[in-house]
Structures are given as structure tokens and as C-alpha cells.
Amino acid sequence: MTSSADGTLLRPGTPAHRRAKVALLGTGMATFALLWSAQPLLVLIGQEFSVSATEASLLLSAATAALAAAVLPLARLSERFGRARVIGAGLALAVVAGLGLVLAGSWPAVLALRTLQGAALAAVPAAALAWVAEEVHPRAVTQLGGLYIAGTSIGGMGGRLLAGGAAELWGWRGALLTVALISTALAAAALALLPRSRHRGRRVVPTALPDDGDPYRATRLRLYAVGGLGMAMFVGIYNVIVYRTHAEPYSLGVGLGSMFFLTYAAGTLTSAQAGRLTARAGVRGTVLLGLATCAAGVLVTLATPLWAIWVGLLLLAGGFFVAHAVASSTVAGVAPRPSAAAGRYTLAYYLGSSVGGVLLGQAWEVGAWGGTAVAALVIIAVAGAAAAGLPRRPLGAGAPRTTRRS
Structure with a gap:
């Protein structure tokens, strides 16, 4: 109603x-x-x-x-x-x-x-x-x-x-x-x-799901995991890529190495299309598609040519921002208090940023880029396991019931 x-x-x-x-x-x-x-x-x-x-x-x-x-x-x-x-x-x-x-x-x-x-x-x-x-x-x-x-x-x-x-x-x-x-x-x-x-x-409660107190807690926890783990992988990769391009055989300076941040543009394009993708594939399908694209990007960066690293980072950024856009947009809409849910998502997101930078930095020191890629793929796999339990269709697609918080 x-x-x-x-x-x-x-x-x-x-x-x-x-x-x-x-x-x-x-x-x-x-x-x-x-x-x-x-x-x-x-x-x-x-x-x-x-x-x-x-x-x-x-x-x-x-x-x-x-x-x-x-x-x-x-x-x-x-x-x-x-x-x-x-x-x-x-x-x-x-x-x-x-x-x-x-x-x-x-x-x-x-x-x-x-x-x-x-x-x-x-x-x-x-x-x-x-x-x-x-x-x-x-x-x-x-x-x-x-x-x-x-x-x-x-x-x-x-x-x-x-x-x-x-x-x-x-x-x-x-x-x-x-x-x-x-x-x-x-x-x-x-x-x-x-x-x-x-x-x-x-308070927005999708009628597609039962209203029995707070039936969306597990969904929100999965979305927090997607955001935190995804950001851990993403920040870690971009931190380490500067060291990779500065080292042999590339020996790029800081200025040229920073040009790899231009691959963020792929995320700008894909995140703006996240709504259309969700309407077709649902929350779970779109998040998993984004994570799979991230994994493909990491694998492409294992190649030696600079153009391959560039393409891999384009895929990585495009996939990550799709998953992040869907997760962050969905979480507030399935919470009794949207601002609290958005805040917890942001907390998970930036904790992931802090932890991921350290973990993938250590992976680089131990195993160079190969070790970094393996660590990133493991994080993506864990995020994918969390995303696999998300609902298939877009949350809130039905007519919402609206109530006021007392």
C-alpha cells in the first residue's frame, strides 16, 4: 500500500x-x-x-x-x-x-x-x-x-x-x-x-519482504562486507601500483606513475549506470558482476606491458564502483534508520581502506606484484561469498510502506 x-x-x-x-x-x-x-x-x-x-x-x-x-x-x-x-x-x-x-x-x-x-x-x-x-x-x-x-x-x-x-x-x-x-x-x-x-x-520498508521487526539485518551486514572488503582490495591495489611502476622494468617517475589514477574515470562511468544494471540484474547479480570484473582486472594486471596494467586497472575501477554504488545505495533503503545504516557502511568502507592498504603492502613486500594480486583475489572472493546471499531483485522495487520514526 x-x-x-x-x-x-x-x-x-x-x-x-x-x-x-x-x-x-x-x-x-x-x-x-x-x-x-x-x-x-x-x-x-x-x-x-x-x-x-x-x-x-x-x-x-x-x-x-x-x-x-x-x-x-x-x-x-x-x-x-x-x-x-x-x-x-x-x-x-x-x-x-x-x-x-x-x-x-x-x-x-x-x-x-x-x-x-x-x-x-x-x-x-x-x-x-x-x-x-x-x-x-x-x-x-x-x-x-x-x-x-x-x-x-x-x-x-x-x-x-x-x-x-x-x-x-x-x-x-x-x-x-x-x-x-x-x-x-x-x-x-x-x-x-x-x-x-x-x-x-x-522509514522505507519494501513490501516484497515481510515486516517482522528488522528482517534486513543480515542483508545490511552483507552489504557492509561488500563495501569494506571491496575498498580494502581497491585502495591496496592503487597504493601498490605506484611502487610497481616505479620499480624495474618501468622506472616511471612519480608524475607519470600518478597518471594511472586516470583509470578512476571508468568508475565514474559505471557507477552512474548502476541503477540501470540493478533494474535488469538485481542487487545480487549486479554486485557479483562488479566483483567478477574486479577479479578480471587483477588478472589482466599480471601481464608485463604497461597498456595491460592500464586495461586491468580500468576493469578494476569499473567493477569496484558498480559494486560500491549498488551496496551503498541499497543499505540505507533497508534500514529502520537510514542515516545510521549509511554511517555503518561508511565505517566499514574506511576501515577496509585502512586495513587493505597495510595487507596488500605487505603482500607486495613478500611476493611483489604476484603476491599482491593473489591477496586481492582472495579479498574479492570473500566479498563475493558475502554478496551471494543478497536478494536477487532490486530492494524497494515494489510499492513502499512509509512510517515515521517515533
């Missing part, structure tokens, strides 16, 4: 739906440009403050760890104060921290500001997908969630490339300033376009 609120949910083809698409794309871009722009600058920052490579890498680890720690509290705040308000406040604080980095005069100050920036950026993943689950018609949830994920891939890739190029001209401080200013413009435009919330606290 359809609630009277369903008539006000965003549907494809409406002006509000089109504004939401642009807003979510821009929000994802601004957030992940700020988060990952420090990655190509680690050497320059480390040289200025005379810290080792391991210490310099804390600029990424501190930010992602803070993001993981802050996402659940911020998810609760977004329930109380509104999704858009929390997203806007988080992005504003992240930009201020980014501007502070430009002026920082000591290593502890830089590290503290990056930690603050990561915690502030947690506001976006904590609230954005919950907003989608509450405000968008179930048939369009995966499409809009996929566009947000596409924005994150564009932002992650663009932030790295923009920072690396700007650093050649103005140093690492100028690079971070450039990213912060562009992210500010993107975030302001996105928040201006985002339609106001009308259904905060709305």
Missing part, C-alpha cells in the same frame, strides 16, 4: 530530481577532492617538515581514520538537525581546515588539521545517502546514489591530478589552496541546488 507521502518523493524527469542529480554529483566531487588531494603531495610535505615516508602517509591515514570515527555521530546529528545542514556544515569546516593547512608552520599542526578535515568530511557520507533513501522514489534510489558515487570517483581522481599539477607551479601549499577554493565553489553550488528535505526520518 502506498503512503500519501509517496506523491512528494523525487521521481525521474522532474525539475527537483534533476537538481538533486547535479547536487549529489557536486557534493561527492567536493568531498573527495578535499580528502585525497594530499596523496600526490606526500613527498613534498615530508621534505619540508623532514619526516619519513611512513610519517608522511599519516596525512591520509589520520584523515580516513577520523572520517570513520566521526561518521556515526554525524549520522545521528543529521537525523536531528537535517541532512543538508549537516552536509553544509561539514563541508564548510573541511574547507576551513584546508585553508589552515596552507598556513600551517609545523608538522603537528598539519597532521591535526588533516585529522579535523577528515572528521568534518564524514558529514557527507553520513547524510548524503540517507537523504537519497528518504527523499527519492525507490525506483530511482540506486540511480541517484550511483551519481553521488560517480562524483566521489571524479573528485578523488580530479583532486589528486589537480593537486599534483598545481604543485609543479605553486608548491604543495598552493596546490591545497587551489583544491580548497574549487571545492568551495562546488560545494556551494551543490547545496544551493539540493532540494529541501520533506521526509526526514521516513
Whole structure:
């Protein structure tokens, strides 16, 4: 049975739906440009403050760890104060921290500001997908969630490339300033376009499944596993690929090696199509297809030519972002509290990032690229086992029942 609120949910083809698409794309871009722009600058920052490579890498680890720690509290705040308000406040604080980095005069100050920036950026993943689950018609949830994920891939890739190029001209401080200013413009435009919330606290329960308390807990746990394991594999591969291309027989410099981040573009394209794929193959089929594509990409990278490595990474990125887009978009729609589910998914996602970087780094030290590939394939297999228990057809495809949280 359809609630009277369903008539006000965003549907494809409406002006509000089109504004939401642009807003979510821009929000994802601004957030992940700020988060990952420090990655190509680690050497320059480390040289200025005379810290080792391991210490310099804390600029990424501190930010992602803070993001993981802050996402659940911020998810609760977004329930109380509104999704858009929390997203806007988080992005504003992240930009201020980014501007502070430009002026920082000591290593502890830089590290503290990056930690603050990561915690502030947690506001976006904590609230954005919950907003989608509450405000968008179930048939369009995966499409809009996929566009947000596409924005994150564009932002992650663009932030790295923009920072690396700007650093050649103005140093690492100028690079971070450039990213912060562009992210500010993107975030302001996105928040201006985002339609106001009308259904905060709305609970969406697909009628295709029984409503007996919380029958979707196992499904959510599987989706968390897909996100965390997938990110562990993905980040680990991209961390290690720089070492592989820097070593013999390639001996590529940092600048040329960073060009492999352009393969993120495949993820931008595939995540934006995740909704269509889910409509045809269902949640389980689409996630498994994405993971199988990741595995194929890892196998292709075992070949020696650089073009083969490039093709393998294209497959890897394309497959990962499909699985991630479907999992992250689905999880909030099958939860009594969408923001809490989105927050837990983000927590799993970034814990996977932290663990995967270490595990695949150790695999590289023990077995070079062959060992890295084996470790990545094992992680993909475990994620596939979790995904095999997901529902076949898209969740929420039937008419939803809507209730308010008391």
C-alpha cells in the first residue's frame, strides 16, 4: 500500500530530481577532492617538515581514520538537525581546515588539521545517502546514489591530478589552496541546488519482504562486507601500483606513475549506470558482476606491458564502483534508520581502506606484484561469498510502506 507521502518523493524527469542529480554529483566531487588531494603531495610535505615516508602517509591515514570515527555521530546529528545542514556544515569546516593547512608552520599542526578535515568530511557520507533513501522514489534510489558515487570517483581522481599539477607551479601549499577554493565553489553550488528535505526520518520498508521487526539485518551486514572488503582490495591495489611502476622494468617517475589514477574515470562511468544494471540484474547479480570484473582486472594486471596494467586497472575501477554504488545505495533503503545504516557502511568502507592498504603492502613486500594480486583475489572472493546471499531483485522495487520514526 502506498503512503500519501509517496506523491512528494523525487521521481525521474522532474525539475527537483534533476537538481538533486547535479547536487549529489557536486557534493561527492567536493568531498573527495578535499580528502585525497594530499596523496600526490606526500613527498613534498615530508621534505619540508623532514619526516619519513611512513610519517608522511599519516596525512591520509589520520584523515580516513577520523572520517570513520566521526561518521556515526554525524549520522545521528543529521537525523536531528537535517541532512543538508549537516552536509553544509561539514563541508564548510573541511574547507576551513584546508585553508589552515596552507598556513600551517609545523608538522603537528598539519597532521591535526588533516585529522579535523577528515572528521568534518564524514558529514557527507553520513547524510548524503540517507537523504537519497528518504527523499527519492525507490525506483530511482540506486540511480541517484550511483551519481553521488560517480562524483566521489571524479573528485578523488580530479583532486589528486589537480593537486599534483598545481604543485609543479605553486608548491604543495598552493596546490591545497587551489583544491580548497574549487571545492568551495562546488560545494556551494551543490547545496544551493539540493532540494529541501520533506521526509526526514521516513522509514522505507519494501513490501516484497515481510515486516517482522528488522528482517534486513543480515542483508545490511552483507552489504557492509561488500563495501569494506571491496575498498580494502581497491585502495591496496592503487597504493601498490605506484611502487610497481616505479620499480624495474618501468622506472616511471612519480608524475607519470600518478597518471594511472586516470583509470578512476571508468568508475565514474559505471557507477552512474548502476541503477540501470540493478533494474535488469538485481542487487545480487549486479554486485557479483562488479566483483567478477574486479577479479578480471587483477588478472589482466599480471601481464608485463604497461597498456595491460592500464586495461586491468580500468576493469578494476569499473567493477569496484558498480559494486560500491549498488551496496551503498541499497543499505540505507533497508534500514529502520537510514542515516545510521549509511554511517555503518561508511565505517566499514574506511576501515577496509585502512586495513587493505597495510595487507596488500605487505603482500607486495613478500611476493611483489604476484603476491599482491593473489591477496586481492582472495579479498574479492570473500566479498563475493558475502554478496551471494543478497536478494536477487532490486530492494524497494515494489510499492513502499512509509512510517515515521517515533
